[in-house]
Amino acid sequence: xxxxxxFNVLVPDCPSREIMQRLGDKWTPxxxxxxxxxxxxxxxxxxxxxxxxxxxxxxxxxxxERDGLVDRQVTAQVPIRVDYELTxxxxxxxxxxxxxxxxxxxxxxxxxxxxxxxxxx
Amino acid sequence: xxxxxxFNVLVPDCPSREIMQRLGDKWTPxxxxxxxxxxxxxxxxxxxxxxxxxxxxxxxxxxxERDGLVDRQVTAQVPIRVDYELTxxxxxxxxxxxxxxxxxxxxxxxxxxxxxxxxxx
DNA sequence: GTACTCAGTATCTAAAGGATACTATCAAAG
DNA sequence: CTTTGATAGTATCCTTTAGATACTGAGTAC
Numbered sequence: 198x199x200x201x202x203x204f205n206v207l208v209p210d211c212p213s214r215e216i217m218q219r220l221g222d223k224w225t226p227x228x229x230x231x232x233x234x235x236x237x238x239x240x241x242x243x244x245x246x247x248x249x250x251x252x253x254x255x256x257x258x259x260x261x262e263r264d265g266l267v268d269r270q271v272t273a274q275v276p277i278r279v280d281y282e283l284t285x286x287x288x289x290x291x292x293x294x295x296x297x298x299x300x301x302x303x304x305x306x307x308x309x310x311x312x313x314x315x316x317x318x
Numbered sequence: 319x320x321x322x323x324x325f326n327v328l329v330p331d332c333p334s335r336e337i338m339q340r341l342g343d344k345w346t347p348x349x350x351x352x353x354x355x356x357x358x359x360x361x362x363x364x365x366x367x368x369x370x371x372x373x374x375x376x377x378x379x380x381x382x383e384r385d386g387l388v389d390r391q392v393t394a395q396v397p398i399r400v401d402y403e404l405t406x407x408x409x410x411x412x413x414x415x416x417x418x419x420x421x422x423x424x425x426x427x428x429x430x431x432x433x434x435x436x437x438x439x
Numbered sequence: 440g441t442a443c444t445c446a447g448t449a450t451c452t453a454a455a456g457g458a459t460a461c462t463a464t465c466a467a468a469g
Numbered sequence: 470c471t472t473t474g475a476t477a478g479t480a481t482c483c484t485t486t487a488g489a490t491a492c493t494g495a496g497t498a499c
Contacts, residue, residue: 203423204422204423204424204426204427206348206419206422206423207348207351207352207366207367209367209368209369211426212426212430213422213423214348214422216422216425216426216430217347217348217418217422218347218348220418220422221341221342221343221344221346221347221418222342223339223342225342226338226339226342227327227328227335227338227339230328231328245328246328246330247330248330262436263433263436263437264429264433265428265431265432265433265436266429266432286425286428286429286432289421289425290421290425292417293414293417293418293420293421294418296413296414296417297338297341297342297414297418298327298338299414300341300410300411300414301325301327301337301338301341302325302326302327302334303325304337304407304410304411305325305332305333305334305337306323306325307386307407308337308385308386308387308407309333310386311384311385311386311407312384312385312386314386315383315384315386316384
């Protein structure tokens with residue numbers, strides 16, 4: 198008697214597929230990995246990440262907040278202060294995300310070499 | 319004396335960042351996980367994945383091939399047969415990708431609940 | 440009132456993704 | 470022979486997402 202619904206990304210209409218596809222959007226992993234070392238303000242996040250525009254960063258953060266992965270704390274001081282922090286759910290995603298990061302860094306040279314070879318032909 | 323170049327996705331211009339962002343494009347994880355159980359033809363991939371259009375599947379596969387993650391085998395029979403298969407490099411990415419898949423399936427319900435809560439307010 | 444900081448919006452353009460229809464190849468059926 | 474059918478894609482058009490850049494609102498300091 199297992200009442201837990203099962204999710205399977207390989208089934209087209211399974212909600213887990215859409216969630217996995219969201220996790221891999223362009224800035225989500227970078228935002229999460231940047232928040233891994235602790236809460237940051239909006240402007241700090243921008244500076245750390247570097248090439249993201251405010252519009253896109255805002256929408257990425259809103260989606261993360263909506264999905265329960267990031268918590269947004271507004272402090273009414275002057276100027277206003279907004280801190281972003283990983284939730285427990287967000288923290289639980291950090292390890293898988295970091296595995297992707299480590300793979301990317303470890304195999305970047307191989308991927309670049311493969312690209313050169315491919316583009317030659 | 320370490321001559322290995324170091325990559326860091328948190329550095330804006332590091333190639334590993336672009337590679338990580340590519341890995342998380344919309345269909346890449348799904349294609350790789352679908353190929354995890356063995357080689358598949360183009361049409362079989364389409365059927366397994368379900369909702370992907372041929373144009374997008376083709377471009378996803380070309381990118382994967384270019385990055386050295388997938389191998390494309392053409393067999394000149396009639397009708398023509400094209401098989402796609404993970405390379406060793408692609409296989410090495412499977413474990414991190416699968417960790418993301420497992421997380422998505424395990425926490426899908428929590429994410430959906432967070433969304434409902436967020437949308438109420 | 441002017442200036443400054445912070446956290447965003449607004450507007451416009453460019454790139455990526457999606458729906459749908461079409462093509463090339465060749466073999467077997469009629 | 471002409472038609473049908475399978476496979477692996479392209480081509481075309483349209484919508485959605487991302488990027489560049491400029492601007493806004495709140496509020497204290499000067």
